[in-house]
Amino acid sequence: MDARRVSSCSSASMILLFLVATLAAYSHSSEAAVTKGSFEDNFSIMWSENHFTTSTDGQIWNLALDNDTGCGFQTKQRYRFGWFSMKLKLVAGDSAGVVTAYYMCSENGAGPERDELDFEFLGNRTGEPYLIQTNVYKNGNGSREMRHVLWFDPTEDYHTYSVLWNNHQIVFFVDKVPIRVFKNNGKPNNFFPNEKPMFLFSSIWNADDWATRGGLEKTNWKLAPFVSSYKDFSVDACQWEDPFPACVSTTTKYWWDQYNAWHLSDDQKTDYAWVQRNLVIYDYCKDTERFTTMPEECSLSPWA
Numbered sequence: 332m333d334a335r336r337v338s339s340c341s342s343a344s345m346i347l348l349f350l351v352a353t354l355a356a357y358s359h360s361s362e363a364a365v366t367k368g369s370f371e372d373n374f375s376i377m378w379s380e381n382h383f384t385t386s387t388d389g390q391i392w393n394l395a396l397d398n399d400t401g402c403g404f405q406t407k408q409r410y411r412f413g414w415f416s417m418k419l420k421l422v423a424g425d426s427a428g429v430v431t432a433y434y435m436c437s438e439n440g441a442g443p444e445r446d447e448l449d450f451e452f453l454g455n456r457t458g459e460p461y462l463i464q465t466n467v468y469k470n471g472n473g474s475r476e477m478r479h480v481l482w483f484d485p486t487e488d489y490h491t492y493s494v495l496w497n498n499h500q501i502v503f504f505v506d507k508v509p510i511r512v513f514k515n516n517g518k519p520n521n522f523f524p525n526e527k528p529m530f531l532f533s534s535i536w537n538a539d540d541w542a543t544r545g546g547l548e549k550t551n552w553k554l555a556p557f558v559s560s561y562k563d564f565s566v567d568a569c570q571w572e573d574p575f576p577a578c579v580s581t582t583t584k585y586w587w588d589q590y591n592a593w594h595l596s597d598d599q600k601t602d603y604a605w606v607q608r609n610l611v612i613y614d615y616c617k618d619t620e621r622f623t624t625m626p627e628e629c630s631l632s633p634w635a
């Protein structure tokens with residue numbers, strides 16, 4: 332814990348820091364990390380440090396995009412399997428062209444062999460709905476997009492966006508509601524990322540060449556900077572250590588790796604069915620123009 336941060340702390344955040352330190356010390360004694368530290372304990376800035384601001388207690392990070400650049404941060408650790416979540420509040424007003432992202436990736440760059448799990452929030456003109464795009468990459472191949480509208484305005488408040496990842500399924504959650512289920516088939520395959528540990532990333536950038544109405548709506552730079560805010564990162568996962576950590580091959584110890592996390596619960600199925608009926612804008616598995624033969628994973632039932 333560095334002196335600069337401690338000296339600027341209020342007493343309330345001193346208590347928080349104490350709790351964080353206690354939690355961090357505790358998690359050292361177990362194999363899997365369950366920590367809610369300050370951003371600086373667990374993240375490093377990937378690019379454009381001068382486009383970040385933090386709340387005085389260090390718990391909220393604001394990422395800004397202007398016509399010069401966006402910015403991004405990533406976890407210091409990699410993880411393989413677990414539960415990952417973050418609260419985000421997105422750019423309000425006219426955010427057309429702006430993409431806010433929260434994703435996991437096995438590499439620091441866009442390497443040709445990367446595995447990746449994406450949440451991307453595609454901005455829109457004032458009053459028009461944000462879209463949330465999810466994608467799954469294995470060995471550099473994505474092209475598994477889904478798009479949803481949300482049932483709330485993601486710019487008004489913080490909402491929780493989470494990923495459950497084990498060897499049986501990947502589930503994307505919005506406030507505990509499963510919006511997407513991506514199943515494994517239990518065989519060697521070329522669609523389910525399950526071998527490479529991943530970092531977590533968050534970033535904001537300009538994508539007005541494709542993001543809003545397919546690129547028709549351009550970013551209005553007069554309104555810059557565009558700011559999205561992140562807080563409450565929490566991870567309950569297997570933290571990677573080379574050559575491999577002890578937590579990597581257990582199905583008895585961690586809830587996210589056990590039988591109940593291999594499929595949706597009955598309540599989750601009800602929520603998921605509602606999302607499927609009402610909020611799906613695009614599903615690559617239904618895109619018969621794009622795929623003359625449907626990808627193998629599209630035949631796997633999310634209800635199993």
Ligand SMILES: *[C@@H]1O[C@H](CO)[C@@H](O)[C@H](O)[C@H]1NC(C)=O
Nearest residue numbers: 355364366368372373408566
């Ligand atoms: C966050 O950082 C602390 C301090 O370095 C570390 O003990 C903890 O395992 C990290 N938490 C996660 C979720 O990686």
Ligand SMILES: *[C@@H]1O[C@H](CO)[C@@H](O)[C@H](O)[C@H]1NC(C)=O
Nearest residue numbers: 397398399552553554555556
């Ligand atoms: C970028 O924004 C700055 C400040 O608003 C402005 O002075 C400049 O002309 C802009 N540059 C471009 C390329 O739009």
Ligand SMILES: *[C@@H]1O[C@H](CO)[C@@H](O)[C@H](O)[C@H]1NC(C)=O
Nearest residue numbers: 453455459460462542543544
């Ligand atoms: C933006 O709003 C338009 C009009 O309501 C809608 O068609 C589109 O799907 C929305 N989202 C994006 C990201 O284009």
Ligand SMILES: *[C@@H]1O[C@H](CO)[C@@H](O)[C@H](O)[C@H]1NC(C)=O
Nearest residue numbers: 472473474475521522626627
């Ligand atoms: C990439 O993934 C898509 C979707 O699963 C699949 O249709 C396509 O064949 C894959 N491409 C390659 C080169 O493996």
